[in-house]
Amino acid sequence: MGSNSTIITYQELLENGATPGFVKEAIERHKASEMYKNARSADNYYRQRNETICNFTRTLFGTDGSRFDDFTASKLRIASNLFKRLNVQRCMYSLGKGVSFVEVGEGGEDTTKAKMGPRFDDDVKQIGLNALIHGISFPFWNLDHIDVFTATEFVPIWDETSGALMAGIRFWRLDSTRPLHAVLYEQDGYTAFDAKTTDDLQVCPEGKHPYKATYAEVPADGLKLAVDEENYSRLPIIPIWGSDAHQSTLVGLRESVDAYDLIKSGLANDTQDCAEIYWIVENAGGMNDEDLQQLRDRLKLTHIANADTEDGGRISPYTQEVPYAARKAVLDAIKADMYEDFGALDVHTVAAGATNDHIDAAYQPMDEEADEFERHIREGIMDLVALQGIVDTPVFTRNRISNVRDQVETVLMEAEYLDDETILRKLPNVTPDEVAEILKRKDEEAADKMAALPPALQANAQPDDGEEEAEE
Incomplete structure (x- = not known):
């Protein structure tokens, strides 16, 4: 293909064909895209491996401009869990109580939900969470259940004209030393690719498979033959966005999380560094470094020392106070701003015994964000059930304290x-x-x-x- 763009289009697939070369280049271009990079970073922040604080080191500069790590400073790196907390709250607020549908059977049962598999509620929660932290989620209707693909393992192939998802490639490998595996999903079936070496992709001998196939066993030899093959009316993979912004919730929030982590870690490090007692030994110019070391060890062991005060000698202990109040105020302000900007609710701000009117007012920003989030999830679920010829509307029950x-x-x-x-x-x-x-x-x-x-x-x-x- 040779394109510099990280967006892979359906027209390129038609032009180049479903070849191993196309699949391999599409995967590499996707890994270079902003969607993939943000999704990888979002996964790290969601697992409380916040990239900035985990890679942070204190640096000292010499008089000649050289830089080196400050080996004397404490190296506590406290990664907050705020990114996961905010996203889980938004997802479970709308999806925590499961999904129901408008149409019901004669006995009052939810017939649509029964056809979506026994893990449908859990699948929808996974879809919603991925749509938030990655910006998009790719649920695949796999005959009788849902498989959820993420932006870190799925290459979307868009139509240049309509912008619709026309195909896609799921790829995975155990680690960098293991062979690469990939599956190309198209409207008329899927094709598997495997690599004998780490990167040498080849089409599997079976070729393209239909999405739905009925097999019959031959009594003579026990072989199973496909007697009926069928595909869906459209690609059975539905792109579901988490918001109108079409981007990860980490965008815009990362800087606040990093600032919170850095200040909190700095406060802990300063507390540890300032916990030491510093001794000032006066009129002891004749003592070398070894003598001073022995004096400090003696003080730490016996907590007593002799000082020749007649000649002006004196030993004085000193401690440092950590600037706690100012940093605590900044931490509280950053945390409050993150909750407000995200449209989330910090339950500690709801007074005990508050009336429902006060609780509803506190939930107002969260309701507004949930309206946008649920609209995208609702449209995606409607497309999923439509693959089975069902026309129905999902209903969400919001999970709130009251x-x-x-x-x-x-x-x-x-x-x-x-x-x-x-x-x-x-x-x-x-x-x-x-x-x-x-x-x-x-x-x-x-x-x-x-x-x-x-x-x-x-x-x-x-x-x-x-x-x-x-x-x-």
């Missing part, structure tokens, strides 16, 4: 005007998945009670259709 007693009392005051299902859906301590089960059990209990009644009472308890029609 004065549950006030909410329950409000629902019970309205109960006489509402049906059972509406009441259950409004209760804050009942999840959407539990509503159908509760209604089913209530119906079964009512049926059991009816069956226990004498026949005459059963007839009186059941309205006569003819009488209802006459009354109408």
Whole structure:
């Protein structure tokens, strides 16, 4: 291909063909892209391996301009967990209670969710978290379940005209000494590539596979043959962004996290460095370095020493005070700014016993960010279920702290005007998945009670259709 651009397009795939050379160059160009680099850095910050503080060293400069590490300084490097905390909060606020769908079956069950696999809720949480920290996530509908690809392992191939995702390459290797593996996903199937050496990619002998295949076993030799092969109406990999910015949440937040880590580590290092007692020995010009070392060791061991005060000798201990208050104020200000800029909620700012009105006001910035995040997740899930010919809309229940007693009392005051299902859906301590089960059990209990009644009472308890029609 020979292009300097890090964006790989579908037109380039059509021009060059699905060759090992194209796949290898596409992977290398993706690794050079801003998306990949930000995703790798975001993974490090999410794992609390904050790159700036982990690589930080104190440097001294000589009179000749030379630089060298300050070996006398403490080297504590405290990496904060703020990046993970903020992203997990935004993701779980919208997806922590799982996903439900608008359409329900005759028995009240969520039929759409049942078709998306047993791990659907966990898959959606992984999709959402990757969409935030990497800026984008690539869920792949793999026949009967979802595999979630990340920006660090998947090369998106976009259409130059429409901007749609038309193909993609998933790549992986155990480490730099192991062979590279890759799979090219296209609309009409997928092709696997393997390397006999570390980088020498070759097409696997099986060639291109369909996404859906039905196999039949031959009784004579036990071989399985594909009797029906089919693909989806579109590429079964859906790009889901985390926000309208189409970028990692680390962008813009990294500098604040780094400043927080540096100040906090500096405070800890200064506390350690200043914990030592410094001794000033006066009128001891005749003592060499070895004598001073012996004097210090004696003081540390016996905590007592002789001083010839008649000739002006004196030994004085000194300690240093760490500038704590100013640094603590800066740390608190940086942390508050990060929560505000991210639209997150620091629960320590919510007063104990606060009313729901106060809690709702504190959640307002988070609700605004959640609206944007949920819009992208909702569109992506709708595209995933559409691959199965299903038209349905996902529903999210936000996971927030609240004065549950006030909410329950409000629902019970309205109960006489509402049906059972509406009441259950409004209760804050009942999840959407539990509503159908509760209604089913209530119906079964009512049926059991009816069956226990004498026949005459059963007839009186059941309205006569003819009488209802006459009354109408």
